[in-house]
Amino acid sequence: EIVLTQSPGTLSLSPGDRATLSCRASQSVSGNSLAWYQQKPGQAPRLLIYGASSRATGIPDRFSGSGSGTDFTLTISRLEPEDFAVYYCQQFGASPLFTFGPGTKVDIK
């Protein structure tokens, strides 16, 4: 079973700061099928990034994804007030077909 580890667990930043979130897989992610989601309290997750680096429809360009193999990064270039949330990475391919990381909470410093 592939395990995703996200770090840090919590990131305390100010609006305008750059956020760098890490997702590490216990084995190589098939075809770079790695996605990132944003979840705000009381809401369903929202797809931000798929295929490790492609932005989903309607996602602002301050969100970017990078990485391959076992190491992936979500970067938010300049935090807006609405970006404070929990972020999850997700892989497809290994058994179970889909797994999620434990999440990184980005909160206001």
Added chain:
Amino acid sequence: QVQLQESGPGLVKPSETLSLTCTVSGASISSYHWSWIRQPAGKGLEWIGRVYTSGSTNYNPSLKSRVTMSVDSSKNQFSLKLSSVTAADTALYYCARDSVDWLPTGEFSRSFDYWGQGTLVTVSS
């Protein structure tokens, strides 16, 4: 605009079967995989399984012995049944569309592009 809506009992007794339905609007249920994902309060996301419009399924091995999923294309709905529930199955249950995206490398990626709002299911006597 694609919308998903979960429905079903919010309270299920231990050892009984949890049954949920997801109704899809704004798009045909055909030619997609449709997944169920759950989230215990204050915790992370767990993929339960998925069903294709043909009826073929894939389940999380950790739940496979208790899960059944089905699709009703005539109603644009798909369903989840989880048997022998315990308190550990108490969670917010989401339905979601499993989307495939072909990448410039020729490989493909799968992710969940549309989600329902979630429905809370509590297991308690």
